[in-house]
Amino acid sequence: MDKLTVAVLGTGIMGEPIARNLLHAGIEVRAWNRTRVKAEPLADDGAVVCDEPAEAADGADVVLTMLHDAASVEDVIAGVLPAMEEDAVWAQMSTVGADGADRLAELARAREVTFVDCPVLGTRKPAEDGALVVLAAGPRDERVQRIFDAIGSRTMWVGEGTEASRLKLVANSWALALTASVGEALALAQAFGLDQSLFLEAIGGGALDSPYAQLKGGAIIKGELPASFRATGAAKDAGLVAEAGRAAGAHPRIAEAVREQFLRTIELGHGGEDMAAVYFAALPND
Numbered sequence: 001m002d003k004l005t006v007a008v009l010g011t012g013i014m015g016e017p018i019a020r021n022l023l024h025a026g027i028e029v030r031a032w033n034r035t036r037v038k039a040e041p042l043a044d045d046g047a048v049v050c051d052e053p054a055e056a057a058d059g060a061d062v063v064l065t066m067l068h069d070a071a072s073v074e075d076v077i078a079g080v081l082p083a084m085e086e087d088a089v090w091a092q093m094s095t096v097g098a099d100g101a102d103r104l105a106e107l108a109r110a111r112e113v114t115f116v117d118c119p120v121l122g123t124r125k126p127a128e129d130g131a132l133v134v135l136a137a138g139p140r141d142e143r144v145q146r147i148f149d150a151i152g153s154r155t156m157w158v159g160e161g162t163e164a165s166r167l168k169l170v171a172n173s174w175a176l177a178l179t180a181s182v183g184e185a186l187a188l189a190q191a192f193g194l195d196q197s198l199f200l201e202a203i204g205g206g207a208l209d210s211p212y213a214q215l216k217g218g219a220i221i222k223g224e225l226p227a228s229f230r231a232t233g234a235a236k237d238a239g240l241v242a243e244a245g246r247a248a249g250a251h252p253r254i255a256e257a258v259r260e261q262f263l264r265t266i267e268l269g270h271g272g273e274d275m276a277a278v279y280f281a282a283l284p285n286d
Contacts, residue, residue: 004143005030007060009053009076010094011039013227014120015066017127018093018151020045025150030056054083061143064091069236070100074107081111089114091144095172095233097240098247101165116144117161119168120152123228127151135171137164166244173241173255175212176234176275180258182216183279191284196221216276225274234275235262 004027008019011033019029019042029047032055033039039049050056057063057080067073073094084090090113092104101117108115116138126132132152136144137159148155158164189196200217203209219225238259245252261281270277 004028004062004146005060006147007032007050007053007056007063007080008047008066009033009056009063009080010066010068010072011042012066012068013124013229014093014127016042017124018064018066018132019047021127021130021151022147023047025146027147027150030060032056052079053077054079057083057088059085060088061085062089062091062147064147065094067094068233069094070096070103073100073104077104077107081107081113084111084113087114089116089141089144091116091118091147093118093120095119095168095237095240096165098162098166098169098244100240101162105162114139114141116141117164118144118148119165121168121171125228126153135164135167137161169237169241169244172237173245173252176238176241176258176262177254178210178212179216179234179275180261180278180282182213183220183261183276184282186217186220187279187282219274219276220279225270225277227272227274229275230272231262231265231275231277232271234278235259235266235271238262 006022006027007030008015009032011019011031019031022029023045030050031039031042031047032050032053043049053076063080063084065073073096090108105115116136118134118136121133130151134148134152134155136155136157158167185199186196189199200214238255241255242252242259261278264281265278268280270280
């Protein structure tokens with residue numbers, strides 16, 4: 001198999017397992033993270049850990065960005081694009097919203113860099129298992145497809161521009177609303193003096209049930225909320241959904257309410273916990 005070198009910029013909750021799965025697939029990885037200590041464990045799997053993003057991108061076939069938001073990507077990529085090889089591809093996996101994706105695609109066009117809009121569906125566990133769903137738009141390059149095959153269970157090609165980022169917002173609107181609804185249902189059960197597990201039992205196996213509701217509901221009941229996806233990120237993404245929806249002429253009132261719940265979660269000191277901590281925002285005030 002031809003050698004493939006990927007620069008992974010951002011090795012946090014999602015970027016670190018993505019980089020590790022690339023390494024396990026025989027792909028060379030040059031890793032960078034703003035806080036270097038988060039990238040250093042990848043060296044044990046064979047990654048080259050770099051001090052600067054441009055250093056990681058120099059000589060890479062594909063530059064993969066998995067950062068917090070569009071502003072973070074813009075800040076990092078400004079010094080990276082000039083360092084990229086002439087035929088290199090920028091695979092932009094961060095959740096940046098519709099306007100953010102358009103701005104990043106324009107940056108790539110201005111530098112004549114091939115751009116693939118490719119956010120993913122899934123949190124830390126699917127990322128660790130190589131079971132993400134990749135939403136992709138842009139030119140179909142066999143090098144990026146090799147990356148997608150290493151990190152995901154399937155790839156959906158949905159357009160030639162930034163349609164993938166828009167589909168990611170649609171999917172996130174559902175996932176965030178479901179998370180907030182599960183949290184609110186369990187908060188209501190507590191407020192009513194009920195055993196919270198009765199809710200999960202009541203919906204279990206029926207049309208209203210879902211594996212996700214059981215997963216997040218169980219975590220809330222157990223009080224085990226290590227971050228699979230942080231509440232801070234959920235608040236950011238809910239804001240992106242609402243912003244893009246309004247700009248497109250829709251009325252994303254649920255997304256706006258969900259964002260308020262996640263902002264309240266952060267105010268209560270649970271921003272660094274898993275997004276299921278939105279449950280605390282629905283509890284009675286002390």
